[in-house]
Amino acid sequence: xxxxxxxxxxxxxxxxxxxxxxxxxxxxxxxxxxxxxxxxxxxxxxxxxxxxxxxxxxxxxxxxxxxxxxxxxxxxxxxxxxxxxxxxxxxxxxxxxxxxxxxxxxxxxxxxxxxxxxxxxxxxxxxxxxxxxxxxxxxxxxxxxxxxxxxxxxxxxxxxxxxxxxxxxxxxxxxxxxxxxxxxxxxxxxxxxxxxxxxxxxxxxxxxxxxxxxxxxxxxxxxxxxxxxxxxxxxxxxxxxxxxxxxxxxxxxxxxxxxxxxxxxxxxxxxxxxxx
Amino acid sequence: xxxxxxxxxxxxxxxxxxxxxxxxxxxxxxxxxxxxxxxxxxxxxxxxxxxxxxxxxxxxxxxxxxxxxxxxxxxxxxxxxxxxxxxxxxxxxxxxxxxxxxxxxxxxxxxxxxxxxxxxxxxxxxxxxxxxx
Numbered sequence: 001x002x003x004x005x006x007x008x009x010x011x012x013x014x015x016x017x018x019x020x021x022x023x024x025x026x027x028x029x030x031x032x033x034x035x036x037x038x039x040x041x042x043x044x045x046x047x048x049x050x051x052x053x054x055x056x057x058x059x060x061x062x063x064x065x066x067x068x069x070x071x072x073x074x075x076x077x078x079x080x081x082x083x084x085x086x087x088x089x090x091x092x093x094x095x096x097x098x099x100x101x102x103x104x105x106x107x108x109x110x111x112x113x114x115x116x117x118x119x120x121x122x123x124x125x126x127x128x129x130x131x132x133x134x135x136x137x138x139x140x141x142x143x144x145x146x147x148x149x150x151x152x153x154x155x156x157x158x159x160x161x162x163x164x165x166x167x168x169x170x171x172x173x174x175x176x177x178x179x180x181x182x183x184x185x186x187x188x189x190x191x192x193x194x195x196x197x198x199x200x201x202x203x204x205x206x207x208x209x210x211x212x213x214x215x216x217x218x219x220x221x222x223x224x225x226x227x228x229x230x231x232x233x234x235x236x237x238x239x240x241x242x243x244x245x246x247x248x249x250x251x252x253x254x255x256x257x258x259x260x261x262x263x264x265x266x267x268x269x270x271x272x273x274x275x276x
Numbered sequence: 277x278x279x280x281x282x283x284x285x286x287x288x289x290x291x292x293x294x295x296x297x298x299x300x301x302x303x304x305x306x307x308x309x310x311x312x313x314x315x316x317x318x319x320x321x322x323x324x325x326x327x328x329x330x331x332x333x334x335x336x337x338x339x340x341x342x343x344x345x346x347x348x349x350x351x352x353x354x355x356x357x358x359x360x361x362x363x364x365x366x367x368x369x370x371x372x373x374x375x376x377x378x379x380x381x382x383x384x385x386x387x388x389x390x391x392x393x394x395x396x397x398x399x400x401x402x403x404x405x406x407x408x409x
Contacts, residue, residue, distance in 0.1 A: 003321040006328045042332055056365050057300050064296035067289055078391050085398045208369035215366045216402040226358035227331035230311045234304060
């Protein structure tokens with residue numbers, strides 16, 4: 001394969017990853033890393049480094065529109081970010097100590113979890129419990145829900161649990177080059193009592209900063225190869241933009257199932273790579 | 277949120293949104309331009325499978341000193357332009373946090389000023405940590 005062929009192939013793969021990801025509501029990183037390693041033969045460390053940079057691009061793009069629509073709970077984002085950023089630095093550091101096989105195994109587990117989380121029955125948000133920390137930090141919020149045509153206000157509970165989960169999401173982001181939204185959003189929604197739209201918006205808001213922390217570590221370490229990272233960043237962002245513009249009636253079950261199948265196949269392949 | 281008193285909160289949100297949008301677009305433009313330069317200019321990417329192995333190989337690491345970057349930008353080296361784009365992309369969320377810091381400082385919100393300053397410090401630390409690691 002020539003350098004041009006490689007670039008075009010990675011651009012195409014990343015575009016599809018960004019497109020599929022935005023249609024089902026996850027970032028592209030979770031598909032880009034398996035695709036780069038399994039299809040293009042890139043080492044997992046270099047694939048993770050390229051992916052984490054693209055995560056900044058997609059999440060910042062999405063965050064910009066959520067923030068201007070006032071759906072993002074910026075206070076909550078700032079508070080949980082402290083935990084995700086510490087986690088991201090931890091993860092980016094751990095990545096240097098874990099072997100390539102170990103990374104394949106951990107990635108396979110997260111892929112499997114993501115696939116499962118997309119097909120499991122949806123839980124019901126709990127009744128909000130009083131949370132002194134959330135009161136003191138004035139985390140409770142409200143936003144205008146366009147589809148309901150009314151202002152939705154909510155109270156935040158279990159802030160400490162949110163911080164703990166945000167740390168774990170940050171570690172997985174720094175370690176695996178993904179956004180980590182798939183870990184945070186269910187907890188923010190079900191345990192902390194935040195409406196799903198505000199969860200998605202706030203999670204996206206945090207992911208840019210989280211990914212920037214780990215990307216800085218990877219970049220300074222010399223792991224971000226311009227030749228690989230450039231087509232990944234451009235492809236994933238363009239794919240996500242296309243996905244967002246198609247969003248209207250496209251969010252249906254068949255796309256979800258295709259996506260789950262892709263995740264499951266990737267999980268098995270990465271598991272095999274790790275065990276070999 | 278805390279029923280913001282009209283204008284100031286509105287401008288903060290718009291400023292944050294604008295920074296994110298501009299940062300992403302400008303960095304993508306740099307990354308795209310750098311890629312085109314790498315393919316078209318002498319001294320950029322070579323050809324053949326061996327070159328792919330070199331550029332994307334597991335042993336690959338690229339020069340990451342500031343003088344390499346500035347020198348490369350000086351003579352429009354494609355990879356240096358891509359790296360400038362990558363740096364701008366990483367800096368975009370950092371700038372967003374810096375703007376929030378100013379907003380909380382203006383509102384004299386000490387708790388959030390401290391929280392935001394912590395996040396900013398951690399982000400700056402991550403650059404230093406990567407360098408050391």
